[in-house]
Amino acid sequence: IQDQWQLNPLELKLEKKLGSGQFGLVMGGTWRDKKVAVKMIKEGAMSEAEFKEEAKVMTKLSHSKLVQLYGVVTQRSPMCMVFEFMEQGALLDYLKNKRGTFSPNTLLEMCLDVCDGMNYLEMSNYLHRDLAARNCLVSKDNVVKVADFGMARFVLDNDYTISPGSKFPVRWSALEVIKYGRYTSKSDVWAFGVLMWEVFSEGHLPYENLNNTQVVHSIDRGQRLSKPNLAPEDVHVLMKWCWKDNPEDRPTFGQLLHQLGSIANVFY
Numbered sequence: 001i002q003d004q005w006q007l008n009p010l011e012l013k014l015e016k017k018l019g020s021g022q023f024g025l026v027m028g029g030t031w032r033d034k035k036v037a038v039k040m041i042k043e044g045a046m047s048e049a050e051f052k053e054e055a056k057v058m059t060k061l062s063h064s065k066l067v068q069l070y071g072v073v074t075q076r077s078p079m080c081m082v083f084e085f086m087e088q089g090a091l092l093d094y095l096k097n098k099r100g101t102f103s104p105n106t107l108l109e110m111c112l113d114v115c116d117g118m119n120y121l122e123m124s125n126y127l128h129r130d131l132a133a134r135n136c137l138v139s140k141d142n143v144v145k146v147a148d149f150g151m152a153r154f155v156l157d158n159d160y161t162i163s164p165g166s167k168f169p170v171r172w173s174a175l176e177v178i179k180y181g182r183y184t185s186k187s188d189v190w191a192f193g194v195l196m197w198e199v200f201s202e203g204h205l206p207y208e209n210l211n212n213t214q215v216v217h218s219i220d221r222g223q224r225l226s227k228p229n230l231a232p233e234d235v236h237v238l239m240k241w242c243w244k245d246n247p248e249d250r251p252t253f254g255q256l257l258h259q260l261g262s263i264a265n266v267f268y
């Protein structure tokens with residue numbers, strides 16, 4: 001008898017390469033007649049023992065705005081993670097490729113999708129730790145879903161995981177994360193504010209003309225990202241709420257969902 005999150009490799013068919021990321025190759029394929037994306041974990045990229053335990057928890061997280069993890073294959077090498085297939089790929093690429101075609105309302109809907117998924121994670125007491133447009137995906141009917149939640153803990157590359165590593169996501173990190181590695185749902189909220197900025201700037205790099213060191217100094221001095229042209233004033237007000245110095249002064253995802261919903265006239 002198999003554990004539910006452990007998939008039978010014989011039921012998995014790999015077809016073509018979709019991309020590559022932090023952990024290695026990502027392949028498109030099918031699992032039990034469902035289209036799936038399969039992350040093949042390259043040797044030495046992940047702390048595997050800890051991950052196996054966590055995979056069990058991650059497969060139980062299930063929400064329409066989260067990219068579903070169907071299960072993992074761990075009994076043979078390379079280890080694989082099997083995800084819901086997202087036809088339109090990463091949100092960041094989608095924003096850049098279709099720049100100039102979005103209405104402010106469409107952009108707001110994207111933020112609402114992500115906020116809805118993050119509200120579910122917050123209610124489940126689960127931290128994302130690396131929320132950014134590059135870690136969200138777009139479905140065939142333009143629904144944006146949150147991916148890669150919790151995965152940052154299993155990356156073995158210290159450049160990526162430890163501030164001030166060269167690949168550390170400084171531009172998305174709250175000051176208490178950069179300084180003390182203090183991750184909470186309020187640091188996810190900070191990152192969500194930056195994600196809203198990425199969405200409304202149609203995929204521009206936050207603090208484009210600053211290097212990582214300058215970004216830290218700038219936010220330490222209290223400077224914040226300015227309003228993207230396409231963003232309504234009240235959305236920029238929400239962004240700045242996400243970037244309050246004191247984590248306790250920032251909103252919850254529940255509050256953000258309510259506020260974004262009333263801006264969009266969609267009631268949650």
Ligand code: ADP
Nearest residue numbers: 019020021022023026037083084085086089090
């Ligand atoms: P990693 O987490 O290893 O860094 P990514 O999540 O960045 O890998 O995935 C690399 C690329 O693979 C993405 O940019 C995207 O194009 C593709 N991809 C990843 N997951 C999916 C998915 N669920 N559906 C479709 N394409 C995906």
